[in-house]
Amino acid sequence: xxxxxxxxxxxxxxxxxxxxxxxxxxxxxxxxxxxxxxxxxxxxxxxxxxxxxxxxxxxxxxxxxxxxxxxxxxxxxxxxxxxxxxxxxxxxxxxxxxxxxxxxxxxxxxxxxxxxxxxxxxxxxxxxxxxxxxxxxxxxxxxxxxxxxxxxxxxxxxxxxxxxxxxxxxxxxxxxxxxxxxxxxxxxxxxxxxxxxxxxxxxxxxxxxxxxxxxxxxxxxxxxxxxxxxxxxxxxxxxxxxxxxxxxxxxxxxxxxxxxxxxxxxxxxxxxxxxxxxxxxxxxxxxxxxxxxxxxxxxxxxxxxxxxxxxxxxxxxxxxxxxxxxxxxxxxxxxxxxxxxxxxxxxxxxxxxxxxxxxxxxxxxxxxxxxxxxxxxxxxxxxxxxxxxxxxxxxxxxxxxxxxxxxxxxxxxxxxxxxxxxxxxxxxxxxxxxxxxxxxxxxxxxxxxxxxxxxxxxxxxxxxxxxxxxxxxxxxxxxxxxxxxxxxxxxxxxxxxxxxxxxxxxxxxxxxxxxxxxxxxxxxxxxxxxxxxxxxxxxxxxxxxxxxxxxxxxxxx
Numbered sequence: 001x002x003x004x005x006x007x008x009x010x011x012x013x014x015x016x017x018x019x020x021x022x023x024x025x026x027x028x029x030x031x032x033x034x035x036x037x038x039x040x041x042x043x044x045x046x047x048x049x050x051x052x053x054x055x056x057x058x059x060x061x062x063x064x065x066x067x068x069x070x071x072x073x074x075x076x077x078x079x080x081x082x083x084x085x086x087x088x089x090x091x092x093x094x095x096x097x098x099x100x101x102x103x104x105x106x107x108x109x110x111x112x113x114x115x116x117x118x119x120x121x122x123x124x125x126x127x128x129x130x131x132x133x134x135x136x137x138x139x140x141x142x143x144x145x146x147x148x149x150x151x152x153x154x155x156x157x158x159x160x161x162x163x164x165x166x167x168x169x170x171x172x173x174x175x176x177x178x179x180x181x182x183x184x185x186x187x188x189x190x191x192x193x194x195x196x197x198x199x200x201x202x203x204x205x206x207x208x209x210x211x212x213x214x215x216x217x218x219x220x221x222x223x224x225x226x227x228x229x230x231x232x233x234x235x236x237x238x239x240x241x242x243x244x245x246x247x248x249x250x251x252x253x254x255x256x257x258x259x260x261x262x263x264x265x266x267x268x269x270x271x272x273x274x275x276x277x278x279x280x281x282x283x284x285x286x287x288x289x290x291x292x293x294x295x296x297x298x299x300x301x302x303x304x305x306x307x308x309x310x311x312x313x314x315x316x317x318x319x320x321x322x323x324x325x326x327x328x329x330x331x332x333x334x335x336x337x338x339x340x341x342x343x344x345x346x347x348x349x350x351x352x353x354x355x356x357x358x359x360x361x362x363x364x365x366x367x368x369x370x371x372x373x374x375x376x377x378x379x380x381x382x383x384x385x386x387x388x389x390x391x392x393x394x395x396x397x398x399x400x401x402x403x404x405x406x407x408x409x410x411x412x413x414x415x416x417x418x419x420x421x422x423x424x425x426x427x428x429x430x431x432x433x434x435x436x437x438x439x440x441x442x443x444x445x446x447x448x449x450x451x452x453x454x455x456x457x458x459x460x461x462x463x464x465x466x467x468x469x470x471x472x473x474x475x476x477x478x479x480x481x482x483x484x485x486x487x488x489x490x491x492x493x494x495x496x497x498x499x500x501x502x503x504x505x506x507x508x509x510x511x512x513x514x515x516x517x518x519x520x521x522x523x524x525x526x527x528x529x530x531x532x533x534x535x536x537x538x539x540x541x542x543x544x545x546x547x548x549x550x551x552x553x554x555x556x557x
């Protein structure tokens with residue numbers, strides 16, 4: 001009997017950052033390795049990746065990383081894992097090419113090249129399990145789910161999926177294969193829960209393509225379309241609509257150029273005409289009604305780029321009167337505030353906003369009926385809802401109960417929870433560390449809660465810097481305190497506040513110089529305490545107070 005464990009190191013009770021560990025005997029299989037974008041309070045953070053501590057500690061047991069598709073929430077953290085652990089990576093042709101771009105763009109993994117291309121017919125035999133794949137429908141070609149066949153039954157990971165009966169060949173779900181897996185017997189189903197609260201009918205991709213075309217065809221001025229760079233299906237629809245409406249397309253952003261070239265090279269993206277794509281320089285010679293600008297933003301996040309365009313901070317495009325901004329991405333609930341702010345900024349700049357969700361419901365994830373159908377096809381003994389915040393995991397659990405899975409066999413997990421098969425039952429037996437690791441520039445994990453707290457304080461109330469030079473030997477102040485403020489008060493307009501603060505600092509410094517035992521740390525802390533109390537009384541604000549104490553050098557006789 002093989003020992004079986006399932007550990008979600010990310011992708012549960014949060015949006016994005018998918019990574020699920022399946023252990024069979026002494027082998028570890030990693031399903032996806034994604035990132036998520038920072039929340040508003042994570043000031044200055046570029047991205048958030050999983051904590052790989054458990055995997056690093058058990059790296060000798062890892063058989064491979066298996067990628068379901070090429071979006072950042074599934075492959076974005078791969079370079080940071082491969083920097084620590086040298087393991088093979090498996091995925092479909094397009095997924096592997098996009099993963100290679102990710103890995104080679106990161107300085108520490110440029111030389112990595114242990115990639116393996118699979119398809120829906122591939123079966124890989126390991127010592128304790130056989131891994132096979134099945135085609136699914138998502139917003140990027142060649143998405144797959146995985147089936148890990150063990151002595152105890154099969155563990156199925158769906159990846160991101162939905163069901164669309166009219167999907168084109170590269171996006172079609174293999175329903176026969178799903179039914180076959182279900183008939184063989186599924187022990188546990190790890191299933192996408194992102195859209196579990198919605199019973200709205202998701203528009204087919206044919207309907208979505210028609211909606212995009214109808215939106216573009218009647219606009220007379222310039223059009224700026226916002227999309228996620230890795231949503232290949234949406235990019236194809238936009239290119240087709242631009243061609244039909246006699247517009248030429250300008251790609252803004254390095255990400256979209258790399259992805260489009262890769263998808264075209266593999267035949268996953270078709271260019272309707274040879275002269276469809278033009279450069280930013282060529283754009284300036286065209287009339288506004290001949291242009292469509294495709295903006296995907298940095299790392300595939302277009303809303304921030306739209307804000308830069310609205311405030312005239314974008315490197316090449318500014319929104320002006322008569323522009324249509326067409327947002328073809330459906331933001332998560334966590335991004336709704338940012339979406340509203342972006343729309344407001346576009347209107348202030350003179351543009352008009354339309355979104356693809358104005359008239360149709362668009363999603364790359366399964367709605368309630370799709371989730372029920374997946375459960376009925378798989379017929380799992382246990383369901384583990386994954387991918388989404390707690391409320392959608394809970395909604396998925398209720399759907400599973402409706403189709404016959406008892407509550408005791410539905411396991412809602414948190415990051416790091418260990419599910420283990422013991423005496424024929426899957427149950428929670430413990431947990432491992434699975435904290436968020438924050439990426440800021442080239443720093444990996446060097447920004448923690450304390451740094452974020454300081455950034456929050458600085459953004460709220462600013463900084464108050466006090467510099468003073470002393471002589472411990474003479475027990476006096478050599479140079480009077482100099483005060484600098486940023487983001488707190490305007491120094492020149494706050495003479496009384498600055499003068500009183502200077503007096504407080506002088507009193508604290510002189511009192512400490514008179515002590516028999518002088519301590520730098522105590523001096524700085526007392527300056528912070530006394531200034532903080534005074535400044536709060538006067539302003540009801542708490543700036544970060546930074547004392548800079550310098551000692552005058554003693555001349556040698």
